[in-house]
Amino acid sequence: MTIQTFQSDVLQNIASAIRGLGAADYTEGDVVLSPVPENAQGDVALSCFGLRGRLSTLDDKARHNPVAISAALAEALAGKPVFEAVAAVGPYVNLSYDTAALAQAVIGDILEQGDHFADAPVRDERVVIEFSGPNTNKPQHLGHLRNNVIGESVSRLLQKSGSRVTRVNIINDRGIHICKSMLVYIKHGQNITPQSAGKKGDHLVGDFYVQFEKEFQAEYKTWLESEAGKRAYEEFLTSEAGIKAQKAIEAYELKKKGKAPADLFSTFKSSYKDKYFNSLSPIGKEVTDLLIRWENGDPEVRAIWKRLNDWVIEGFMDTYKTLGISFDKLYFESETYKLGKDIIQNGLEKGIFHRLPDNATAFDLSKIGLNGEKIVLRSNGTSVYITQDIGTAIERYKDYEYDKMIYVTADEQNYHFQVLFGILGELRPDLGGRFEHLSYGMVTLPNGRMKSREGTVVDTDDLIEEMARLVREVMENKADREHYADADEAEFDRRAQTIALAALKYYLLNFTPASWMEFNPEKSLDLQGRTGAYCLMNYARTRSILRKASYTRTQPGDVLSALKTPQEKKLLLNLMQFPAAIQWAAQNRDPSKMAEYLFNLCKSFAFIFTDKAGHPVLNCTDEATRSARLALVDAIGVVLKDGLGLLGIDTLEEM
């Protein structure tokens, strides 16, 4: 018996009992089973609310009473071989599966199919998923890390559930921010290389960027204190924006409610910054000149740009490799940023867009239920951010003919994607509904958001290194050194690295993507409780038992009926849930559901290490029980390894 035949047997029995009570058109597909609360008897529950009024053999009163329906159904189901117990509890019928049949189905399937257990049949659904999207002016931080692990895990979940998945990454490698790093390099760093500096390329270029910001801030500060700066501030005070800011402060003084507005000078300072950069700043002019030379294809600038970008991208690839992440295709903004202009032109002719008096091209947002309008081409004819997104989405359709295009980005871009999808729907009604924004919340620190100016940005590479260091410390201080006896230094480090990555990935995936999450550097690096390390340890424990038993996998057959205890049954039920857990996580694009599933499985398993009297495995004197338990342990290992793999987590045989 397989899980499939077992489950259909269950459904058939239920459906036929319901038909027998008078609901003639009731089929297997109508059966809805729900979980049973912790302390109630039974493995699954059949809720009777939905059957009200449908069982014609019951009298008028009983027919509408879920409690009476449940009693009648329980009677009809009693004695069926698939159930070893049937109980009516209020409006529910609680069903207990026949343990031997369950064990045969679950363990039989898992040991036969191994890591193909729970593979869904391949559907012809093509999914393109875009994630990571780094800028090439600085290394990736904790926010990118969350993006990376969510993107990778969702990709794996979708693959496992039968979709054809293409992973793409768009590298933002052009624009003003890149020129800032370049300028510092040109001025101060011409003979530095990642090799000579002993740094990853992305970190080296990131240093240039930080250096630029420092120089610019100093310059801006000097200007603010100059006569011209003071004059600009005075003008600001009497301007519309200044008066508005003044009023906001007065309103706050009266009510003392909400967040206090910034003081006038700070408001001026931040609102004037761009204007200063673009029209007054000497260093700003140098950057803008670089950008213009880049756009004109100046060979010298392009050569420097290429050198720096290559360094950064090499650094990114190192990080991706460490994380076990790969992409089928890298898109570079420097190659795609002109896409979309023709499409806009075309849409303009069709009346989807309109011209503004100053010659800019705009989209009327009321067409998609929003307010105002969105500029899609500047008055000088150049593109804005959304222009290339429109172009890339359509271009990519030519490449992949996707059924779904998923964008993984932080939730601050929710509005942007709403607008983008709306415009795409107008331009290409045939692609409507294929676009999806998988938006995740920010990662915050205990004292708020990461701020580069305050130096609180958590760097991905540093974080991994710090985590590995911490794991090594725990390993070195472990009392029980048995498991490191045969590990040389390289193996020791490899294990520490694997555990560190497992802990980080599990931590980041354990939150539902949509929610903001707090990252506490002290607590988050913990290895106790609901963590990646805990799951990894339980996998290692399964391997340890099987090693010591000199176990080799065979189809255990009839001995499985030796699995009888409630704890064993709970494990069987957990294992049977694996395919459904994958489906749920994949459909909801939510790896945290898989993380939760795996933790629960581990928890159901972990008790046997202290219940050595009640559940001996190696020392079990009954041969059949011993074989059956070994097979169960093997099956748990298969599911744990596969499930952790769906989170992008590698397992260890010993840790």
Place this chain on the structure above:
RNA sequence: GCGCGGGUAGCUCAGUUGGAUAGAGCGUUGGCCUCCGAAGCCAAAGGCCGCGGGUUCGACUCCCGCCUCGCGCACCA
């Protein structure tokens, strides 16, 4: 001002789309290593599910109002 998303145990978070006595981890308290891995196991304490109304046999979940926190509303990306 408008739009979107949050407010659940001391803390960090789940809550399968309206169903049984609201869960987990951390933290706290107590108990477990002559015995298959103590990065562990077992147990206890701890909740007006932001507030007020409504719909329903039934609401943490749906609707309305309010309070509160955050994000967004560029010819930036």
